[in-house]
Amino acid sequence: MAEPVEVSRAAVLEGIPHGFLGRRGGVSTGLVAGLNVGIGADDNVDSIIDNRRRAVEAVAPGAQLVACYQVHSPDVVAVFEPWGDDARPRADALVTDRPEMVLGIVTADCAPILLADRAAGVIGAAHAGWRGAHGGVAENTVEAMCALGARRERIAAAIGPCIAQFSYEVDDGFRAQFTQEDERFFAVGKPGHWQFDLEAYVAARLARAGVGRIEPLGLDTYAAPDRFFSFRRATHAGEPTYGRQFSLIANESP
Numbered sequence: 001m002a003e004p005v006e007v008s009r010a011a012v013l014e015g016i017p018h019g020f021l022g023r024r025g026g027v028s029t030g031l032v033a034g035l036n037v038g039i040g041a042d043d044n045v046d047s048i049i050d051n052r053r054r055a056v057e058a059v060a061p062g063a064q065l066v067a068c069y070q071v072h073s074p075d076v077v078a079v080f081e082p083w084g085d086d087a088r089p090r091a092d093a094l095v096t097d098r099p100e101m102v103l104g105i106v107t108a109d110c111a112p113i114l115l116a117d118r119a120a121g122v123i124g125a126a127h128a129g130w131r132g133a134h135g136g137v138a139e140n141t142v143e144a145m146c147a148l149g150a151r152r153e154r155i156a157a158a159i160g161p162c163i164a165q166f167s168y169e170v171d172d173g174f175r176a177q178f179t180q181e182d183e184r185f186f187a188v189g190k191p192g193h194w195q196f197d198l199e200a201y202v203a204a205r206l207a208r209a210g211v212g213r214i215e216p217l218g219l220d221t222y223a224a225p226d227r228f229f230s231f232r233r234a235t236h237a238g239e240p241t242y243g244r245q246f247s248l249i250a251n252e253s254p
Helices: 045-059 130-135 137-147 180-185 198-208 231-236
Strands: 018-021 064-067 076-078 093-096 101-107 111-117 122-128 156-159 169-171 186-188 193-196 213-216 245-250
Touching (some): 018 111, 045 101, 064 093, 076 137, 093 101, 093 137, 101 111, 111 137, 122 130, 122 137, 122 245, 130 198, 137 198, 156 198, 180 186, 180 198, 198 213
Parallel strands (some): 076 093, 156 213
Antiparallel strands (some): 101 245, 111 122, 111 156, 169 193
16 A cells, blocks of 8 residues: 655645655556656556646546646646547646646656746746756746736745756856856866856746746755655666656645
């Protein structure tokens, strides 16, 4: 019997059905043991379906899950009615003003962002790896929410479990893609390498977009193998597959 689903929540989203999930509380086994929700992982399909059901029930019981086919882009889709897994659009963020749906983002080191303007009834969920964040996925999500009636100063955003700066080594070629203004997000590492602060970078991009309240949860996916899946940790261990975890948000019941 699986243990209870572990859900991390943000104070800035209090009262909004939401949650950042990890690997605890699922039925998958082997390298992806736990609450793996990644369709692309090497896992039993029935286990993934069960894990996704468990995840939704832990955050927004009865809501219909809506997710996208994530491609590390800055692209955002407005959701007005649910679609099936076989009809997922290629994008990395979702926004909606509709009830009875829960927006889902999968991650395994990238930063998940959950956003809400409670007064407008508009929510968003974004997948921000370094490419998406650098390309503007956070800002684009805010813009898409505003198009549905949100106001940027009323938006609250939480950044969930992601790889922390201490765990995220990058090389000079990576650093060269960022500006001098971004120097504060890089700590000097071994020769030719840097430590990148993805969480702080995403928070800065949200602040630049005018988001009123921002809460980074400070949870490192790489350093907590018992709680979170991590692509980089699996790669360093030479493992052939890795699990993915959910970040979910839904509108308050009307």
